[in-house]
Amino acid sequence: DIVMTQSPDSLAVSLGERATINCKSSQSVLYSSNNKNYLAWYQQKPGQPPKLLVYWASTRVSGVPDRFSGSGSGTDFTLTISSLQAEDVAVYYCHQYYSSPLTFGGGTKVEI
Amino acid sequence: QVQLVESGGGVVQPGRSLRLSCAASGFTFSNYGMHWVRQAPGKGLEWVAAIWYDGTNKYYEDSVKGRFSISRDNSKNTLYLQMNSLRAEDTAVYYCGRDAQLVPGLYYCDYWGRGTLVTVSS
Numbered sequence: 001d002i003v004m005t006q007s008p009d010s011l012a013v014s015l016g017e018r019a020t021i022n023c024k025s026s027q028s029v030l031y032s033s034n035n036k037n038y039l040a041w042y043q044q045k046p047g048q049p050p051k052l053l054v055y056w057a058s059t060r061v062s063g064v065p066d067r068f069s070g071s072g073s074g075t076d077f078t079l080t081i082s083s084l085q086a087e088d089v090a091v092y093y094c095h096q097y098y099s100s101p102l103t104f105g106g107g108t109k110v111e112i
Numbered sequence: 113q114v115q116l117v118e119s120g121g122g123v124v125q126p127g128r129s130l131r132l133s134c135a136a137s138g139f140t141f142s143n144y145g146m147h148w149v150r151q152a153p154g155k156g157l158e159w160v161a162a163i164w165y166d167g168t169n170k171y172y173e174d175s176v177k178g179r180f181s182i183s184r185d186n187s188k189n190t191l192y193l194q195m196n197s198l199r200a201e202d203t204a205v206y207y208c209g210r211d212a213q214l215v216p217g218l219y220y221c222d223y224w225g226r227g228t229l230v231t232v233s234s
Contacts, residue, residue, distance in 0.1 A: 040220040049224035102159040
């Protein structure tokens with residue numbers, strides 16, 4: 001099974017400042033035949049289901065603010081919120097869909 | 113608009129069974145793979161199972177293999193999760209999710225239901 005390790009577990013960021021969340025997979029999630037990283041990022045607010053933010057490691061979902069960006073390849077990935085807004089307070093999860101069983105990181109709680 | 117509505121959750125004793133349903137609307141259900149993902153109280157997300165658009169391939173997380181069974185009825189636009197031999201550690205909110213890609217395989221979920229709570233307790 002591919003283990004997804006996120007860091008930090010939580011972080012507090014001032015409004016307008018940058019938030020950086022890291023995700024490391026225990027093996028590469030880069031599929032060589034199509035050069036795609038099978039990695040997604042989700043945002044979850046209390047009492048709500050997860051919301052897809054980024055897929056293929058760096059493709060932002062339509063309608064997601066451009067302050068959210070995903071980067072990385074292979075085993076190391078980052079979700080960056082360039083200028084934190086109050087509505088960004090949530091838990092963020094990375095997720096690999098390279099192989100079954102699909103797995104999620106443990107989550108990173110972002111607070112103001 | 114895409115809607116996924118889970119039902120069937122509740123309180124059940126250890127060792128008993130429960131069947132969850134996920135009613136889909138707003139898209140051509142038979143074209144998409146589907147997933148179940150759960151979240152124990154105060155914990156993170158855990159993928160449980162997935163099924164291809166036509167039901168021919170099914171995948172499970174190790175701890176539920178042999179106990180849970182995912183299925184679908186494309187004529188009813190409904191996804192199911194049959195859960196047998198339930199354990200306390202199966203207590204969670206169970207979400208259904210639509211696989212985002214219109215090709216066979218397992219990918220990420222682009223739409224999620226609001227979940228149904230399963231509590232396994234004596």
